[in-house]
Amino acid sequence: xxLKKSRGYFLSKKIDQFFLNLYDALQFVVRFFKEVFRPPYxxxxxxxxxxxVGYHSLFLISLTGFITGIVFTKQSRPSLxxxxxxxxxxSLVAIAIIRALAPLVTALIASGKVGSNIGAELxxxxxxxxxxxxEVSAVNPYKFLVVSRILAxxxxxxxxxxxxxFVAMLGxxxxxxxxxxxxxxxxxxxxxxxxxxxxxxxxxxKSFVYGFTIGAVACYKGxxxxxxxxxxxxxxxxxxxxxxxxxxxxxxxxxxxxxxxx
Amino acid sequence: xxxxxxxxxxxxxxxxxxxxxxNDVLQGIDLDVYEKENVVxxxxxxxxxxxxxxxxxxxxxxxxxxxxxxxxDVDKLNDxxxxxxxxxxxxxxxxxxxxxxxxxRENLAFPLVRNMRRLSRKEVNEQIESMLNDVGLLQAxxxxxxxxxxxxxxxxxxARTLILRPQxxxxxxxxxxxxxITSIDINNLINHVxxxxxTTSIIITHDLTCAxxxxxRLAMLFDGKFISQGTFDxxxxxxxxxxxxxxxxxxxxxxLDREAKNF
Numbered sequence: 275x276x277l278k279k280s281r282g283y284f285l286s287k288k289i290d291q292f293f294l295n296l297y298d299a300l301q302f303v304v305r306f307f308k309e310v311f312r313p314p315y316x317x318x319x320x321x322x323x324x325x326x327v328g329y330h331s332l333f334l335i336s337l338t339g340f341i342t343g344i345v346f347t348k349q350s351r352p353s354l355x356x357x358x359x360x361x362x363x364x365s366l367v368a369i370a371i372i373r374a375l376a377p378l379v380t381a382l383i384a385s386g387k388v389g390s391n392i393g394a395e396l397x398x399x400x401x402x403x404x405x406x407x408x409e410v411s412a413v414n415p416y417k418f419l420v421v422s423r424i425l426a427x428x429x430x431x432x433x434x435x436x437x438x439x440f441v442a443m444l445g446x447x448x449x450x451x452x453x454x455x456x457x458x459x460x461x462x463x464x465x466x467x468x469x470x471x472x473x474x475x476x477x478x479x480k481s482f483v484y485g486f487t488i489g490a491v492a493c494y495k496g497x498x499x500x501x502x503x504x505x506x507x508x509x510x511x512x513x514x515x516x517x518x519x520x521x522x523x524x525x526x527x528x529x530x531x532x533x534x535x536x
Numbered sequence: 537x538x539x540x541x542x543x544x545x546x547x548x549x550x551x552x553x554x555x556x557x558x559n560d561v562l563q564g565i566d567l568d569v570y571e572k573e574n575v576v577x578x579x580x581x582x583x584x585x586x587x588x589x590x591x592x593x594x595x596x597x598x599x600x601x602x603x604x605x606x607x608x609d610v611d612k613l614n615d616x617x618x619x620x621x622x623x624x625x626x627x628x629x630x631x632x633x634x635x636x637x638x639x640x641r642e643n644l645a646f647p648l649v650r651n652m653r654r655l656s657r658k659e660v661n662e663q664i665e666s667m668l669n670d671v672g673l674l675q676a677x678x679x680x681x682x683x684x685x686x687x688x689x690x691x692x693x694x695a696r697t698l699i700l701r702p703q704x705x706x707x708x709x710x711x712x713x714x715x716x717i718t719s720i721d722i723n724n725l726i727n728h729v730x731x732x733x734x735t736t737s738i739i740i741t742h743d744l745t746c747a748x749x750x751x752x753r754l755a756m757l758f759d760g761k762f763i764s765q766g767t768f769d770x771x772x773x774x775x776x777x778x779x780x781x782x783x784x785x786x787x788x789x790x791x792l793d794r795e796a797k798n799f
Contacts, residue, residue, distance in 0.1 A: 314650070399636075407633035410593050411647035411700065412622040 302494050306424055309417050316422050323426035328433060331387045338383055339438035342375055343367070343445025351453070360454060361464070367446040368465035369473070376439035377477045378525060381484035384431060385517040389492040392423055393513030396496025397506040405497070420497060424489035431485030432478050439477075476532040483528065484521050491517040543570050546704060546736045547592060552601035554587055561587050563760030565601070569704075574730060574737045576751030578744075578771075578782065583757050585740040586630070589706040592738070593625050594618050606703065623651060626702035626735075630709040632693035634681035641677050644668070644696050651700060663699060670732065671695045671725060687718035691725065698733060705729065705737040711746045723749045744783065756782075 283290045347367050354360055396419060399405050408415035447461050456464075492513035499509040547569040554562040561584035569575050579585050590596045591603055594610045603610045608621060635643050644664045648655065655663075668674045671691040681689060690710060697705065710726060711719040723746050729735055730750075739750055747754055747768065754771045756764040758778055764771045772783050 314653075395637075402631060402636075403629050403633040404635055406590075406595055407627075407629055407635075407696075408646075409595060410622055410625070410627040411651075411697070412619045413647055413650045414619075 298498070299494055302497070303490055305416065306421060306490065309414070309421050310425070312417075314417075316418055319418060319422040320425050323422050324430050326391075327384070327388050327426045327430040330391075331384055331434065332437075334383055334387055335380060335434055335438050336441050338379060339376070339441035340445040342379055343371065343442035343447075344449050346370060346375065346442075347446040347449040363450055363454075364446070364456070364461050364464035365468040367450075368443065368469055371442045371446070372439055372469055372477055373473050376442060377435050377480040377484065378521070380431060380435045380438045380481065381488065381521045382518060384427070384434065384485070385488045385514055385521065388427060389488045389513045389517050390510045392427075392489065392492035393496045393499075394506055394510035396420075396423075396493060397499035397509035398503075400497060400499045400509075401502050401505055416497075420493040423493055424486060427489030427492075428482055428485040431488070432481040435477065435481040472532065472535055476528065480525070480528050483524050487520050487524065488513075488517045491520065545570050546606060547738070548602070548604040549592075550602045552588075552591065552603060553599045554584070554591065554596070555599060561760060562591075562598075565757075565760070565762065567755065567762070569736060569738060571736055572730070572734060574726075574739060574750050574752050576739045576741060576747040576754045577757055578742060578747055578754055579757030580742065580782075584760060585757055586708050588757075589627070589708060589738055589740060593622060593627050593706060595627075623700055624703045626697035626700065626705045628690075628694050628697050628705065628707045628710060630712060632681075632689040634684075634689055634692055634696070636681055638681075639677075640668070640673075640679055640681070640684075640692055643681070643692065644699050647696065648699050667695045667699050668692075670698075670728070687714050687721065690714070690722055694725065694729065698729060701733065703734075703736060705735045707737060707739045707741075709740055709742075711741060711743045716745075719743065719746060720749075722746075726750045742782075 347363065350366060350370075351360065351363060354363055354366065396405075399419070405415045405419070408418065443462075443465065446465075447456075447458065450456050450461055451458075495509040495513040495516070499505040501508075545568040547567065549565055549567040552562055552565040553560075565588065567575070567588075577585050577588065587596060591598050592605055592610065594613070597611050605621060606624060608617070610618070610621070613621060634640075635646065638646065641664055644667060645660055648660055648663060665674060665677070668677055671694060673688060673691050673695070676684060676688060676692070681692070684692065694707075694710075707726065710722050714722065726737065726739065727750055730737060737750075739746070741747055751768065754764075754766065754768055755762045756771060756779060763776065764774055764779060772779060774780075
């Protein structure tokens with residue numbers, strides 16, 4: 275406060291604002307961990323949100339997962355057949371899907387579908403004073419709106435990820451089967467030959483982290499929306515862009531850490 | 537201000553200052569509101585009327601000054617005490633702020649089930665129905681907010697606030713955006729609420745009909761200060777040009793409304 279009055283800004287207006295926002299966001303996340311264990315628990319709202327997150331992105335996830343499986347197999351076949359190594363195709367595809375594609379594609383789809391939804395919903399609740407209305411009726415809006423949504427995305431993303439991995443493997447199987455006439459059992463036996471516990475575990479961890487990121491970013495952006503309807507659009511947009519960006523940053527970090535254990 | 541000197545004020549504000557960046561909104565507000573009294577705060581748009589009542593219910597923090605509500609300094613309360621206080625202070629929003637994703641019944645149930653956890657489902661339903669009956673909208677119980685008209689939304693908003701039985705009601709522009717006949721209904725509702733639930737109220741408005749029918753006492757807010765306080769006639773007998781302008785505009789409008797009605 276003193277600095278602001280005496281010489282305007284500490285560094286420059288934008289840089290100051292950036293760090294203030296960062297601090298705000300950090301507080302927002304810390305508050306989540308404080309409130310999540312404190313009763314009363316909004317169980318019904320959490321279940322409702324889980325349903326929204328999971329069910330509403332199911333179709334999109336099925337479609338993209340299936341296509342990813344088919345296309346990835348199709349594209350990998352020529353390079354493998356140069357070495358006469360088509361028989362490696364199932365394990366190659368499985369490694370690619372389970373280690374990298376399933377968590378990442380699920381997270382990107384969910385951030386587009388769920389993140390923008392949460393950002394817009396909370397944003398419009400903010401600008402129409404519905405969040406203030408909760409506050410003055412002695413209900414904690416953070417608990418009701420934010421905690422339930424972050425929990426829902428955190429727990430539903432791993433589920434969606436598993437589902438997507440399965441659908442993508444099915445797609446891959448269809449392609450392999452139609453070209454090499456591999457049986458269903460042989461395909462999956464080959465596929466899981468090279469998959470270790472660490473692969474599945476790190477993918478699950480990734481999905482948890484991505485889910486938390488999507489929920490937290492979208493809630494933060496929505497909760498701090500301002501300037502009327504324009505702010506709602508901006509909140510929805512920012513929740514998608516920022517969460518996608520953070521997902522890629524986290525991808526690098528988690529892969530680096532996981533590789534240390536191999 | 538009938539024998540106000542002996543009674544203890546429910547809301548006691550001294551020397552309240554609030555600014556947003558460069559914009560000084562409130563510059564030294566003094567206000568006492570006594571039990572079961574309806575105080576109307578009049579003023580132009582953007583003079584900080586809404587800011588004043590948002591400070592009273594703790595949505596905004598004052599820069600300096602004392603804001604004492606029911607014996608407690610609002611800006612010094614912790615989260616839990618503030619929540620306790622908010623059970624006793626109702627706030628009716630300008631745009632009603634109904635929860636879009638919930639039906640009218642769920643809107644009313646929302647604060648009730650979360651603050652009074654001992655109530656059975658039957659008791660909750662009874663309270664909701666009796667409250668809707670009081671605002672005259674029992675038939676809308678299973679409608680969604682988007683299906684309601686502006687006046688109906690206002691009523692539901694007031695009902696949702698009243699369901700916690702607050703001692704103090706804060707109305708933010710209760711008649712703004714409504715036609716004159718609906719406005720009269722809302723004014724009557726405010727008076728009805730006052731008598732039935734024994735509330736003390738602050739009503740923010742720039743509608744003089746509303747001010748005259750609902751207010752015991754008026755306070756004129758100009759440039760962040762109260763320039764005049766008293767009964768309707770006391771305030772508008774002043775020669776101050778700003779007050780006279782306010783009166784004239786509303787007076788002309790009232791005449792037009794009356795003509796429209798006859799027509």
